[in-house]
Amino acid sequence: MHPFAIRTLAWFDQHGRHDLPWQGRGPYVTWVSEIMLQQTQVTTAIPYFERFIARFPSLDALAGAELDDVLAHWSGLGYYARARNLHKTAQLVGGELPQDLDALEALPGIGRSTAGAIRAMGHGLYGVILDGNVKRVLARHSGEPEWPGGSAAQKRLWALAESLTPRERSGDFAQAMMDLGATLCTRSRPQCQRCPLADDCHARRHGRTAELPVPKPKKTTPTKTRWWLIWRDDQRRIYLERRPDSGLWGGLFCPPEADSLDALLDDTRALFSPSAQIDWQALPAIEHAFSHYRLDARPILVSANSTDTVRDTPSAWVWPDSDIATPAPVTRLLSQLIDHD
DNA sequence: GAACCGTGGAG
């Protein structure tokens, strides 16, 4: 047996969950619980599970029930195709759930992982699972470089799960891996001190538990809204500050900016006096696309003469038509200021 | 491979 499995099973015997309401109650109960737990947290599923099993205590009872009755006991859980598939499958299999992996997978609502779970935890046969918990544990332990939902990563993780799952006690191993993921190897603040796999865990060794597993890539690039102070004096000059040499727009001149209008106005008051009444006017937003995000800049025009306030940043008063170095969106804003007049 | 399916909890 792989040392990984030995350590995991030893931990499970002492610290795993052994009192979940669907444990050790046979293939039917395992099946119902597995379907109910798809994309659903344990604490959410438990009351539904109790009601469901009380009303449909056996495969035959479920097969003989009305679909509306089954759906009524699923009401509130979501993903209602799961309930319809349960009912359909109960009528399909005729008295007993198959043991064969392919036969299980052929049933509606049962995929590769659920089929493995039914074999391992329901029938007591050899079976391999790869659910969200196991993915997280294995992704961290192996240092999986990609989002675990992608096809390449899934292929690697399935192969890893197959190689690590012991022939004996594969049901306990499956439960142990889920318990690890649910109680120790959580998405945030994992308790690595208590983990039996910490010694050779890639994420642990490299201090990357917070970065792994790699999150799902965002489909739309995020939009950052920034508020720009367009401070103009009586000579119609604009106040700009030089950005640090490193980072975005390094060394270029930009208006002071903040994450919110309130923060910007606070900042503006700091330039004048804490109790100053700031008269401001919103200018048309400036949009700018970067490689990794979209900038939505909200310029706020404040007309006031320069003060003696010194900020710890090199600054300049420039006319909008000057050729000082500014990034494209600031250049665009300055040209709009010229047109505006 | 991506969209879709539901609801509730966490941060």
Place this chain on the structure above:
DNA sequence: TCTCCAAGGTT
């Protein structure tokens, strides 16, 4: 308030 995502599977 809002995003992310949780014991996945189907189309």
